[in-house]
Amino acid sequence: VNNNLRVHVPVMLAEVLDFLAPEPGKIFLDATVGAAQHSGAILKQIIPGGLIAGLDRDSEMLYLARIYLESLDVPSEAWRLFLLSYKDLDKAAEALKIKFDGFDGILFDCGIASLHVDSADRGFSFNKDGPLDFRFNQDQNLDGYKIVNHWPEKELKRIFREYGDERFSGAISRKIGRERKKKKIETTKELADIIKYSIPPKFRFSRKIHPATRVFQAIRMAVNDELATLTEALPKALKSLAVGGVCVVLSYHSGEDRIVKRCFAENAKRSKWDPEFSLLTKKPVYPGEDEVKQTPRARSARLRAIRRLRIENEGDADRGVVYSGVRMP
Numbered sequence: 001v002n003n004n005l006r007v008h009v010p011v012m013l014a015e016v017l018d019f020l021a022p023e024p025g026k027i028f029l030d031a032t033v034g035a036a037q038h039s040g041a042i043l044k045q046i047i048p049g050g051l052i053a054g055l056d057r058d059s060e061m062l063y064l065a066r067i068y069l070e071s072l073d074v075p076s077e078a079w080r081l082f083l084l085s086y087k088d089l090d091k092a093a094e095a096l097k098i099k100f101d102g103f104d105g106i107l108f109d110c111g112i113a114s115l116h117v118d119s120a121d122r123g124f125s126f127n128k129d130g131p132l133d134f135r136f137n138q139d140q141n142l143d144g145y146k147i148v149n150h151w152p153e154k155e156l157k158r159i160f161r162e163y164g165d166e167r168f169s170g171a172i173s174r175k176i177g178r179e180r181k182k183k184k185i186e187t188t189k190e191l192a193d194i195i196k197y198s199i200p201p202k203f204r205f206s207r208k209i210h211p212a213t214r215v216f217q218a219i220r221m222a223v224n225d226e227l228a229t230l231t232e233a234l235p236k237a238l239k240s241l242a243v244g245g246v247c248v249v250l251s252y253h254s255g256e257d258r259i260v261k262r263c264f265a266e267n268a269k270r271s272k273w274d275p276e277f278s279l280l281t282k283k284p285v286y287p288g289e290d291e292v293k294q295t296p297r298a299r300s301a302r303l304r305a306i307r308r309l310r311i312e313n314e315g316d317a318d319r320g321v322v323y324s325g326v327r328m329p
């Protein structure tokens with residue numbers, strides 16, 4: 001790990017802790033542990049007796065998480081890390097092999113970690129030249145190179161628009177189509193330049209963000225199938241909550257937020273008189289101005305939270321697979 005890397009600053013930490021209300025003895029799941037900055041703060045408040053499980057689908061992030069958590073003055077039994085996508089969060093619950101009735105809190109922090117942007121070889125960044133990678137999980141086959149060089153222009157246009165909210169999606173995808181016929185597009189810098197010169201000059205330099213930001217985000221979301229993964233994971237997360245447990249999601253993109261909003265609303269609405277879930281945020285909560293100044297990554301963050309009030313389906317208790325501790329041999 002390169003020591004020059006900026007430490008990852010956790011987004012909306014105070015708000016996250018407010019909603020999750022960690023206390024000694026509670027059991028938490030951090031679905032996107034990253035550099036474990038949120039997890040570490042939770043961990044300090046759940047000892048003694050508590051436990052936090054952290055998932056990440058990127059082994060480099062887990063390595064960072066481990067170094068950070070080991071540096072804290074907390075018992076090592078109080079945390080566990082798993083190389084898993086959050087869509088498989090039930091497997092982590094199973095692997096914990098403890099007796100419990102669900103998580104007291106679950107956190108999703110869907111953004112990108114500073115490490116991803118800061119290390120050129122992972123190919124997430126247009127400021128540093130690197131291969132067109134964009135994968136969280138290095139074992140996966142689909143990467144940014146395949147999308148940029150082989151996906152039909154029409155598909156590129158769609159993902160730039162849908163995942164990047166890019167207004168020049170047509171012009172950019174056409175230019176990519178032309179350029180890749182001449183020569184395959186190999187690096188993040190080449191791609192960033194192509195994007196820069198496909199948008200009208202007056203927008204090229206006037207935007208507050210680098211002209212390639214939106215397209216890079218879109219490619220990352222497509223490579224990692226981020227929206228589908230979140231759609232699959234959230235209902236599982238809600239089912240894994242204990243009564244009184246809270247699920248908090250930080251999202252950074254309108255498509256992501258829409259998925260969270262819809263899933264939470266559906267679950268809170270299902271039974272009007274005796275609801276199983278209660279929305280804690282009717283509207284999303286945004287970071288304060290000071291935080292946005294200090295942590296640019298927080299700029300687009302939105303927080304939503306929901307609490308489980310009861311377990312609707314008694315069959316849920318039988319989710320023995322999920323709560324291996326409950327299903328005693």
Ligand SMILES: C[S@@+](CC[C@H](N)C(=O)[O-])C[C@H]1O[C@@H](n2cnc3c(N)ncnc32)[C@H](O)[C@@H]1O
Binds near residue numbers: 009038056229
């Ligand atoms: C914004 S970072 C989390 C930072 C963390 N909250 C902290 O305080 O250090 C998001 C993390 O989620 C991970 N991630 C992305 N998609 C994932 C998935 N489907 N399952 C598990 N982790 C995922 C990324 O690898 C990244 O490390």
